Amino acid sequence: MKTIRLTLGISLLALSTITTSCNKTNRNNAAEVVQQNNLAESAFHDFAFMAEQISKGPQFFKTFNANCSTLTYDTLGTDIHATIDYGVSDCICNDGKIRKGQIFISYPINYTSTGSLFETALADYSVNGNSVEGSAAVTKIASDIYTCIWKASIVAENGLDKMTFTSTKTKTFIENSNSPNVLAGNNYSFIGSSSGTTWRGEEYNIIISTPLLVQSGCRSVKSGLTTVTSSYFKGEATVDYGNGDCDTKAILKYGKKEVELHL
16 A cells, blocks of 8 residues: 555656646746747837837937938928938947848828828848848827737848747827927837747737737836737746836746746
8 A cells, every 4th residue: 555655646746747847848938939029029119119209300319319320301292201221230229229221111291190101111120130021000090099010020140040920909199208208208008919930930929918008218018918829838828017117027927837027
């Protein structure tokens, strides 16, 4: 009887160890998916805020400006075409990111009208060593409400790893937090989803379950919840972006365990 009990105890301990190890692996894989998706999300939030600043006038283009960048405007018919040129060498911008290449942003002269379309295209563009190809289309569908369609492929700094990213969201202007920089305090909520493949080729899908609060001038999402699924891990994970602080922290929960991420 002692032998049977001992064998059963060892078997249960081994099973518990295997389960714990699998949960940890799944949790780490979920974190990897979230961090890679955030890389793409961050780039496209930057494009949206660039368009916002540029449309107000060159004097408002501050966050993403640099001594090594140039900003030009051309008017073609009823549209304005702006070009941000960061050159072919590493250009350190005011937000601390290193950029190269060109960004083309077009929008109507009367951009405040419903139906106005902001479009972004890229040429030889990279940020922090990651090459980004893709497009962004933001359409004003009502007062303070916009639809955002983002598509991209991103090649890592090593030139080998490649991820894809697609996102469809609705953006709503909420308020300005009275920042000294009139545009840096703009707060927006986002609903919708994103999907793609990671550096490893694993598919993923992220759905916003509680609206995300994003503020121009902050490096990451301020609050909100997302649900994450992927071929890279079993089940689903959730990400809590906090209570409104302008920081880079988020809490990923998988199973009964939580881990803090810095995005």
